[in-house]
Amino acid sequence: MAKDIITAENVHLYYGQKEALHGISLGFPEKEITALIGPSGSGKSTFIRTLNRMSDLNPEVTVTGAIRLDGEDIYSPKTDTVELRKRVGMVFQQPNPFPFSVYDNVTYGLRLSGIKDKALLDQRVEESLKQAAVWDETKDHLKENALSFSGGQQQRICIARVLAVQPEIILLDEPTSALDPVSSAKVEDSLLAIKDQFTIAVVTHNMQQASRISDQTAFFLDGNLVEFSKTVDMFTHPEKQETSDYLNGKFG
Amino acid sequence: MNAKRVDKIATAVIYLLVGIVILILVALLGFILITGLPHVTWSFLTSPASAFNAGGGIGDQLFNSFYLLFLTLLISFPISLGAGIYLAEYAKKNRVTEAIRITIEVLSSLPSVVVGLFGFLLFVVQFKLGFSIISGAIALTFFNLPLLTRNIENSLNGVSNLQREAGLSLGLSRWKTVTKVVVPAALPGIITGIILSAGRVFGEAAALIFTAGQSAPVLNYANWNPFSGDSPLNIFRPAETLAVHIWKINTEGIMPDASQVSAGASAVLIIAVLVFNLGARWAGNYVYRRITASK
């Protein structure tokens, strides 16, 4: 296993008084895909949003424990969340392109961080859209509104938008749950295509998807990390009874 | 009576009421346009008013209305934008915010005569600005601010939170997310709101009678020095607007063609307000297409 690039250490998260994560410790190996599975309400989204401090947006939330990115605690007061989120990008459940052109969507992050060189922007657009496996469908329509594309294409445009900023880690929270199977398969393909360049954490409640694309899988239940192992191992011989029950569709 | 029948009757009543409203509107517009349009000629639109003789125009009043509108928006738009952004994006949900909202609410329901009198006492008298365009523009700003602020706040609130998350998760700061993602996404609504408020401002008379005044000094359109007395750009001169002119002719007009001038001016005013209203839709859509399709 590669070395872990981002590691959660005993992370507790509270929504007001209510504890939603009960001490999660989990490391994400560099340039591999880690799937987070578990029934709905088990804390997958809550956890993944601690990794780029998107959970800060909710003023009710308090987080304890540490999350280390290259050894530095991202919850230390000197962390710049703007810099952090450039290194740890995120794709959401609902495709959320800006209501601008495809080109503007993909270059937005870059241009706002001061890159003006047209050639470089063009190149990054092509590269990112190719990586996100949506270049063929968009290359003749770069000036069109991203919202005029299908849900699956929008989601891949959103992935390209994140890739363009060249983060080290990409978090995806159920990126295919709003998509049809064909579009989902394309998103999966694009994840597999980029995994040798990025570390990926993907929440999914589709177990086939987890088994198809991930290297390791973390199983969440009621705010606890029940089991974390190589995906092949977990799906063939889970260690815990709850994991086995969940994988066999007994609940969730 | 069974439910189906009640439903039918209720629907019929609603249609009837809607019909009445539309009828009144059409009759009113039709009357104003039919009586007024025949008097609207190029020279009517461009020549100055005449107090005693027939044949006066509305040129200065028309210019004053647009100039005052421009100045009002120049003052009220930045303030409203700032306030709207603060309320929609930064204000915490607490008592202070609530109080601000209620204040805006109250301000927006103040009768415009009251706003005018307030402007008169404070700017015209106290600050010694006299009856002037600037006094009028400030009074109209008071009149315009609450609605424009609310419109901007609502337009910003209409932008999905997914957009904010998208911006922040790309590593944009809060401020950049607001200014470069949320505000552009809300722009069509904001533009529509500005133009609609322009229509209201353009037709306003009561707030201006005591602030911008009821006299239209002779203007020299060749004089572009904003500090000279007869320059149209001078903001310290009194300026009767179109709406005030209509009011004045009808209360104390002594020119022989007072009713024709009034009808013509009313038609011009109505057309301008209609253009603002229809233009608002068009401009909103246009801006939306422009941003979404990029250069």
Ligand SMILES: Nc1ncnc2c1ncn2[C@@H]1O[C@H](COP(=O)(O)OP(=O)(O)O)[C@@H](O)[C@H]1O
């Ligand atoms: N904004 C919130 N405020 C309060 N409780 C929340 C909030 N978001 C999620 N929760 C609670 O936290 C728990 C975990 O939710 P979530 O992380 O969304 O689960 P998952 O993504 O696995 O479906 C649930 O019990 C949910 O009710």
Ligand SMILES: [Mg+2]
């Ligand atoms: Mg979730």
